[in-house]
Structure formats: structure tokens, C-alpha cells
Amino acid sequence: xxxxxxxxxxxxxRQKIIEGxxxxxxxxxxxxxxxxxxxxxxxxxxxxxxxxxxxxxxxGRPGSGTYxxxxxxxxxxxxxxxxxxxxxxxxxxxxxxxxxxxTWRSSSxxxxxxxxxxxxxxxxxxxxxxxxxxxxxDDGEPAMLTASWEPLAITxxxxxxxxxxxxxxxxxxxxxxxxxxxxxxxxxxxVTARPVLDGEAHLLDVPRGAIVVVVRRTYLAGxxxxxxxxxxxxxxxxxxxxxxxxxxxxxxx
Amino acid sequence: xxxxxxxxxxxxxRQKIIEGxxxxxxxxxxxxxxxxxxxxxxxxxxxxxxxxxxxxxxxGRPGSGTYxxxxxxxxxxxxxxxxxxxxxxxxxxxxxxxxxxxTWRSSSxxxxxxxxxxxxxxxxxxxxxxxxxxxxxDDGEPAMLTASWEPLAITxxxxxxxxxxxxxxxxxxxxxxxxxxxxxxxxxxxVTARPVLDGEAHLLDVPRGAIVVVVRRTYLAGxxxxxxxxxxxxxxxxxxxxxxxxxxxxxxx
DNA sequence: TCGAATTTGTGCGTATGTATC
DNA sequence: GGATACATACGCACAAATTCG
Numbered sequence: 001x002x003x004x005x006x007x008x009x010x011x012x013x014r015q016k017i018i019e020g021x022x023x024x025x026x027x028x029x030x031x032x033x034x035x036x037x038x039x040x041x042x043x044x045x046x047x048x049x050x051x052x053x054x055x056x057x058x059x060g061r062p063g064s065g066t067y068x069x070x071x072x073x074x075x076x077x078x079x080x081x082x083x084x085x086x087x088x089x090x091x092x093x094x095x096x097x098x099x100x101x102x103t104w105r106s107s108s109x110x111x112x113x114x115x116x117x118x119x120x121x122x123x124x125x126x127x128x129x130x131x132x133x134x135x136x137x138d139d140g141e142p143a144m145l146t147a148s149w150e151p152l153a154i155t156x157x158x159x160x161x162x163x164x165x166x167x168x169x170x171x172x173x174x175x176x177x178x179x180x181x182x183x184x185x186x187x188x189x190x191v192t193a194r195p196v197l198d199g200e201a202h203l204l205d206v207p208r209g210a211i212v213v214v215v216r217r218t219y220l221a222g223x224x225x226x227x228x229x230x231x232x233x234x235x236x237x238x239x240x241x242x243x244x245x246x247x248x249x250x251x252x253x
Numbered sequence: 254x255x256x257x258x259x260x261x262x263x264x265x266x267r268q269k270i271i272e273g274x275x276x277x278x279x280x281x282x283x284x285x286x287x288x289x290x291x292x293x294x295x296x297x298x299x300x301x302x303x304x305x306x307x308x309x310x311x312x313g314r315p316g317s318g319t320y321x322x323x324x325x326x327x328x329x330x331x332x333x334x335x336x337x338x339x340x341x342x343x344x345x346x347x348x349x350x351x352x353x354x355x356t357w358r359s360s361s362x363x364x365x366x367x368x369x370x371x372x373x374x375x376x377x378x379x380x381x382x383x384x385x386x387x388x389x390x391d392d393g394e395p396a397m398l399t400a401s402w403e404p405l406a407i408t409x410x411x412x413x414x415x416x417x418x419x420x421x422x423x424x425x426x427x428x429x430x431x432x433x434x435x436x437x438x439x440x441x442x443x444v445t446a447r448p449v450l451d452g453e454a455h456l457l458d459v460p461r462g463a464i465v466v467v468v469r470r471t472y473l474a475g476x477x478x479x480x481x482x483x484x485x486x487x488x489x490x491x492x493x494x495x496x497x498x499x500x501x502x503x504x505x506x
Numbered sequence: 507t508c509g510a511a512t513t514t515g516t517g518c519g520t521a522t523g524t525a526t527c
Numbered sequence: 528g529g530a531t532a533c534a535t536a537c538g539c540a541c542a543a544a545t546t547c548g
Contacts (some may be wrong), residue, residue, distance in 0.1 A: 043535095
């Protein structure tokens with residue numbers, strides 16, 4: 001079991017970072033220095049640093065150097081509707097609880113459902129939907145991307161056609177739907193993770209190859225989907241927190 | 254914005270995979286062929302394939318070739334206790350629902366709490382705990398790793414000291430704790446993602462650099478943590494699914 | 507303001523070890 | 528055994544960005 005040189009080198013550097021020998025924001029030795037210190041070729045040094053970059057430990061800035069990234073404890077985003085407050089944003093209230101300020105930008109457009117979105121909304125592919133894109137900011141820094149889709153068959157010709165406009169603009173989905181007598185009763189969320197897409201990396205200000213957590217959320221009114229959304233955050237900056245009561249099955253007997 | 258050659262090449266190959274031009278289990282052209290086809294050096298071909306490997310699209314087998322990985326729809330693991338059945342395993346019942354068979358192996362040891370675990374269990378660092386490691390198998394293939402910790406102060410000198418032994422062996426945490434009159438009332442789960450660790454990669458049979466989703470779970474009896482665990486799965490093979498009722502706040506007014 | 511040195515990211519050609527066929 | 532393929536490793540080169548005198 002011969003561990004390759006570049007991985008042993010990455011192990012060593014990672015250790016130095018974790019133990020505080022290379023503190024956050026400090027500069028990692030340049031690749032010329034590294035290859036001399038470790039007595040390896042410059043390519044091996046490049047590979048070692050690349051591993052650490054993929055893991056989110058360091059970030060290279062061309063022309064300047066490679067720097068240890070800040071690794072603050074991930075900020076917590078609570079899931080579940082219990083903490084949605086009328087007229088407020090779950091994101092903003094989560095951040096407020098951590099002494100930060102959440103704001104957002106959004107834009108809506110009417111388009112047609114792709115097959116994947118149609119399946120999630122249980123409508124015909126090509127049916128009209130309102131797509132809204134959000135960029136959530138945490139103390140002004142991009143933090144979370146969301147794209148939501150609502151069938152025009154539900155919200156069309158009502159006051160809530162566009163999530164961020166009208167008297168219910170900015171309200172939660174449950175509240176908005178209630179305004180047109182749609183009772184949202186359940187929420188389902190599927191949590192996955194994948195490498196960041198190039199477009200997202202730009203918006204979230206994370207390096208290429210960084211890991212994002214994706215939540216695929218659907219609001220249901222009875223059995224009928226009323227809204228579905230994709231929520232994307234950088235995995236090393238945010239974590240999703242769920243809380244629920246323990247099983248009733250144990251209480252029954 | 255000049256996209257580097259190896260990334261454009263990776264884009265092209267990724268497209269071919271997604272569109273089915275390179276179907277699952279098929280062999281990607283060797284790097285000699287690739288470098289000839291794309292008129293680049295073999296190193297560039299290596300870099301391009303490496304990108305796809307990191308994304309989970311392909312997997313190299315030394316001496317044989319590089320193959321497109323199966324990308325079955327991720328199997329769903331439902332979270333929340335509502336589906337825990339007395340005497341059964343949530344994992345097994347999830348897989349049974351998808352026509353598969355879930356089994357597991359486990360081993361327990363008594364050890365002392367690290368500072369991180371102590372904080373999660375709200376006990377003193379160094380206090381004795383029972384650590385249990387699980388490997389869950391999906392139709393015989395490794396699928397999910399779990400490590401759980403229980404304070405010996407709670408379970409010591411009882412029938413349930415070891416989760417998998419005794420009359421309550423293999424039962425859920427809620428049921429086991431109920432057996433010693435500990436009423437588990439709440440569960441919290443924090444969901445994160447990161448690159449797989451080498452030890453995990455070996456156990457889960459995923460390539461180095463693959464992404465795993467990690468759930469940090471804690472069972473609470475009132476305010477007192479009774480058990481905490483880390484659950485690890487390959488991000489492209491499993492997804493966690495949460496479901497909960499929509500906000501009561503909308504129903505109130 | 508300018509230029510020289512440094513640094514990262516990328517690219518090329520080659521070589522070796524080992525696994526597979 | 529021989530051919531092929533991947534993973535790793537070495538050394539070099541260049542462009543673009545940054546730094547600094």
C-alpha cells in the first residue's frame with residue numbers, strides 16, 4: 001500500500017493547516033519552495049496543492065500565491081416550516097439568530113416546464129410555469145441560490161402570480177398560497193450534494209470543483225404540488241438542520 | 254474568458270455521457286486515442302478524464318480502461334422517525350420499499366468521548382461512551398457507514414449497553430432507550446457534504462475524491478442527548494428525504 | 507509609470523510501475 | 528510473455544496576474 005507522493009504531501013500540508021501551523025489567510029509556500037522543501041518535482045507540488053484546493057482547505061490566486069481559506073464553523077440553516085414567520089424570510093431569520101444579516105435579490109419569468117420540473121410538479125411537460133431565481137446574501141456576500149417553479153395553472157391571474165410582487169410579495173409559499181385559498185399541507189425535501197457548476201461557482205464565489213449541497217424542495221397542497229425549488233449552498237459554509245419529534249411508535253405500546 | 258483545453262474536452266465528454274452517446278459501463282477511449290482525436294498531448298487527456306472522474310461520471314481501472322459509471326437515480330433514504338418500525342431498521346425498510354435488501358454489520362467498543370463528541374452529547378470530554386460502527390449493505394454492496402456514540406452514564410449496567418446485543422439488540426434508539434425508561438422526544442439532524450476520506454472510500458467502494466453526504470444526528474430525551482451518530486453515504490448513490498407538515502403559522506390566523 | 511521578479515494555472519513530452527488482457 | 532492501459536512522477540515552458548522596487 002504505497003501512498004503516492006502527492007497525497008502524502010497533501011496529508012502533511014493538511015495536517016499543518018488543521019493544527020494551526022498554517023493559520024487561515026496565511027500563505028502556503030509557493031510551488032518552487034514546496035518542491036524544494038519536499039524534494040519533489042514542481043508537478044508533484046502542484047498536484048498536492050490541487051488536492052487541498054478541491055477539499056476547500058486552500059485557494060490559489062494567480063500571480064499572488066496560495067492561501068489557507070477561512071474555515072468558520074458552517075452557519076446553520078434550519079429547515080422545516082415551523083420557523084417561517086409571517087411576512088419574514090426563513091433565511092433572514094436564520095442568519096439573524098447568528099448575528100448576521102440576510103437579504104436577497106430575485107427575478108421572475110414565465111416559461112415552460114422541462115420534463116424534470118414537470119415531473120416534480122405533476123404537470124405536463126411544456127406547461128407554463130413561473131420561474132423565480134433568488135440570490136441570497138449573508139452580510140452582503142452571496143450565500144445561497146434558489147430557483148423555484150410554480151405552475152401558472154395555480155397562480156395565473158391571481159395576486160400572487162409573481163412571488164416577489166404584489167401585496168404578498170416576499171411572503172412564504174404557504175402564506176401566499178393561502179391568499180388564493182390553496183392550503184399547503186406538506187413539504188418534502190431531498191438532500192443531495194455534487195460539485196459546483198461553473199455558473200454557480202461564479203455566483204457563490206467559490207472555487208471550481210467546490211462541493212455544494214442541493215435541497216430539492218416541494219410544497220404540496222394535499223397530493224398536488226404547488227411549488228418546487230432547488231436550493232444550493234456551498235457545503236463548507238452552510239449546513240442544513242432538521243428537527244422533528246421522535247417516533248410515535250415507541251410511545252404507542 | 255478562455256476556457257482551458259482540458260475543461261472544454263471534459264465538457265465535450267460529459268455531454269456525450271449525458272446524452273447517452275457514451276452509455277453506462279461503456280469504455281471511454283483510451284488516453285492515446287483521446288489525445289489523437291482531440292489533437293492534444295496525452296497529459297491534457299489525462300486532466301480531462303480526471304475532471305470527469307472527480308465528478309463521478311467515469312472510473313479508471315488500471316490495465317483495463319476508463320469506464321462510464323452507472324448513474325442510477327439515487328436511492329432514497331427517508332429521514333424522520335415516523336417510519337421506524339418496532340424491531341426493524343429504517344435502512345432496511347427504505348430499501349425494501351425500493352425492491353432491495355438492506356442488511357448490516359456492526360461492532361461496539363467502550364471508549365472515551367473526544368471533545369467534539371462530548372460537546373454533541375453534552376458530557377465531559379473523556380467521559381466513557383459506547384461507540385458502535387455500522388456498515389450497511391444494499392443487496393450486499395456497501396452503502397452506508399454509521400458511527401454512533403452513547404454515554405455509558407446512560408446505558409451502562411443496563412440490558413442495552415451494546416446497541417446490537419441483548420433482548421433489544423437491533424432495535425431503534427427510541428425503543429431501546431424506552432426499555433430503560435428514557436423517553437426520547439426529539440431528533441436533530443445536521444446535513445453536510447465533503448470529499449470522502451480514504452478509509453471511507455475503501456469501505457464504501459467509491460473512488461478517491463468522491464463526494465459523501467454526512468448526517469450528524471442526535472437523539473434527545475428532553476434536553477439531554479441520549480445518542481449521537483454520523484451517517485455517511487456516497488452522494489451520487491443515495492439521497493436523504495425529509496417530509497414534514499407545512500407551517501402552522503399560516504393556519505393560525 | 508514602468509519593468510523585473512514571482513506565482514499560479516495550464517500545457518507538452520517522456521518515463522516508470524503495475525494491473526489487465 | 529507481450530501489448531495495452533491507467534496512475535504517478537519528472538522537468539520544462541509559457542501566459543496572465545500580482546507584487547514591488
